[in-house]
Amino acid sequence: MMAKSGLHVLSSESVQIPWFDSIFADIGDEQSLSQSLSTFSGxxxxVMDIRSQSTNQSLVLLxxxxAGTNPLEGAALGMSLLESFADSGxxxxxxxxxYGELKSLKYSNNAFENACMEFDEVNLNPTYKIIWGVPGRSNAINISEKLGLPSTVVSHAREFYGADSAEINEVICAMEKFKQMFQExxxxxxxxxxxxxxxxxxxxxxxxxxxxxxTVQRYRKMKxxxxxxxxxxxxLHKKVLQLRTYKTQSSRPTRANEKPLLNSESKQSTEKTSPHLTASRNSSGIDIGKPSVSVLKKDKLPEVGDRVHVSTLRREATVLRVDPAKEEIVVQAGNMKLKLKFTDINA
Known part of the structure; x- marks a missing residue:
């Protein structure tokens, strides 16, 4: 009813609320002097009216x-009615x-389950907490004693109640405590x-x-x-191009008595095709604009370790290897290793 009214239901997670088409209840004492109805008859x-109107989608509260008649007959009738409602009513x-007989239905029919209201044994008051799986027990004698019933009457009541019934109540009480511990x-x-x-x-x-x-850090590092x-x-590609340009320019022989003459038109063409030759110095600060004439003589070749003057670089370099047959020499100029012709160096 709370769920159908839009109210929040106090329950744990993952609870399914069934949908009832009708709700029927038989609560209270329906005895009537005018209609000659006793408690049992009322x-x-x-219950008969409810049984005739309820469906397999109804909620029935009894x-x-x-009650209201002989306990044995009332218990038998109650068991039959409850089984009828459980089957299809x-x-x-x-x-x-x-009735203890109704409490035992759970152990013979899986459609039934016991539950009871938790009872405070010290204050003799209900706590209004439901304990599932445990049948309730009567506390009539204890409550009567709390309400002030004479002790002699209470003592005689306990004697009449009998030891067997007391043991059953003790068993139920132990079950309730065990259930409480389990719930906690x-x-x-x-x-x-x-x-x-x-x-x-x-x-x-x-x-x-x-x-x-x-992943982000690895991607950033890789990038x-x-x-x-x-x-x-x-x-590196630029350096390779520069070295190739140096090698090409240095491998061209220049006659000592010939002066290079460039008119304005050929000079512009040279600047467009070889921008490295138009600059006075490259990125390493080396002057490569004006190659000089070699004066190295074949009868006086430098040896490994000698210092020679590279005319194309206009700086000193150390000899690493000399190849007279090919008229080539390998020198170290700073961080650069160059293979040059004899005509590119001065002794």
Whole structure:
């Protein structure tokens, strides 16, 4: 009824609320002097009306089913009525009873379940907490004693009640305590399980963030390395082009008595095709604009380790290797190793 009214239902997670087409109730004392109805007759009339109108989608509430008559007959009639409602008379039937026979239905029919109201043994008051799986027990004698019934009457009542009945009540009481302990342990376990689940989800989230951060950092490092490699390749390519230009220019022989003459038109063409020759110095600060004439003599070749003057670079270099047959020489000029012709150096 709370759910159908739009109210929040006090329950644990993942609860399914059944949908009832009708709700029927037999609660209270329906005895009537005008209609010559006793308590039993009044209850029975209501139960008959409910049985004729209820469907397999109905909710039926019965208070003290089978009460108001001989306990044995009332219990037998109550058991039969409850089994009838369980078979096809209602989707859910909730009944209260003080009959032990009705409490035993659970152990012979799986359609039934016991439940009781928790009772405070110290204050002799109900706590209004439902304990599932445990049949309720009567506290009439204890409540009567609390209400001030003479002790002699209470003592005689306990004697009349009998030891067997007292033992049954003790067993039920032990079951209630065990059920309470189980419920408390179950609640603590569920609480710890929920806490562990939340902690596990937080750890998964942190792990995912760490992995994402690591992926981003690796991508950034790879990008930086790729950019640095691209810049290095570009710089190396430029150096190779410069060295090839130097080698091409230095391998052209120049006669000592011939002066290079360039008119304005040929000079512009040279500047367009060879920009490295128009600059006075390259990126290393080397003057490469005006190659000089070699005066190296074949009968006086330098040896490894000698210092020679490279006319195309206009600087000193150290001899690393000499090849008289090919008229080539390998020198070290700073960080550069150059293979030159004899005509490119001065002794």
């Amino acid at each position: 209850h029975l009339k209501n 208070d003290e089913v089978g 209602a989707l859910l039937t909730i009944a209260t009873t003080h 342990s179950l609640y603590q376990t569920q609480h710890h399980l929920l806490f562990s689940r939340n902690l596990y989800e937080k750890l998964l989230l942190a792990r995912r963030k760490v992995m994402e951060h690591g 930086e390395i790729a950019e640095a490699a691209a810049m290095a390749r570009s710089a």
